[in-house]
Amino acid sequence: MATGLLHAHSGLRYLVLLAGVAVVCYSLYGLITGRAYDRAMRATAASFAGLLHLQVLLGFFLLVSGRFYPQLIGHIFLMLAAAVAAQVPLSVFRRRPPEERTYAPHLVSSVVALLLIWFGVLAINRTLLGAGF
Numbered sequence: 001m002a003t004g005l006l007h008a009h010s011g012l013r014y015l016v017l018l019a020g021v022a023v024v025c026y027s028l029y030g031l032i033t034g035r036a037y038d039r040a041m042r043a044t045a046a047s048f049a050g051l052l053h054l055q056v057l058l059g060f061f062l063l064v065s066g067r068f069y070p071q072l073i074g075h076i077f078l079m080l081a082a083a084v085a086a087q088v089p090l091s092v093f094r095r096r097p098p099e100e101r102t103y104a105p106h107l108v109s110s111v112v113a114l115l116l117i118w119f120g121v122l123a124i125n126r127t128l129l130g131a132g133f
């Protein structure tokens with residue numbers, strides 16, 4: 001059971017990373033071309049935040065299944081910070097009228113979240129892509 005969870009947690013990272021890179025690319029594209037903010041931006045950012053939250057949930061299941069050692073504390077705090085960073089523009093924009101929504105906050109938040117994820121994986125001596133990186 002715990003091994004299955006670890007495999008799921010390990011594998012889901014690639015989807016999280018893919019969604020994060022999609023947010024960086026789409027927000028950069030929106031920013032460079034100066035196009036109006038659209039629903040696809042919100043959907044892409046929501047997928048990234050949603051997958052990240054699912055990953056946090058799997059991580060907590062791993063912890064309660066008995067997998068814990070002190071080094072994991074850094075992993076946990078950095079990943080929680082990443083989940084917050086990915087969520088911030090979505091929550092802020094929900095309260096803003098559509099014409100006040102812009103691409104830049106998504107770009108900043110996704111880059112910050114991806115950096116935090118990178119450091120969070122390094123904190124437990126693993127690599128982001130599992131192949132030396």
Ligand code: HEM
Pocket residue numbers: 006009010012013016017052055056057058059060062063067068072075076077079080082117121124126
């Ligand atoms: C607060 C949220 C999280 C908790 C509580 C958590 C917890 C854990 C635990 C208990 C392990 C097992 C460590 C071991 O056996 O050595 C682990 C491994 C790992 N976690 Fe997390 N995690 C969280 C978030 C994340 C996120 C957001 C990502 C990446 C997007 C991530 C990526 C990984 C990776 C790559 C491993 C190594 C898996 C392997 O050995 O193949 N974790 N995590």
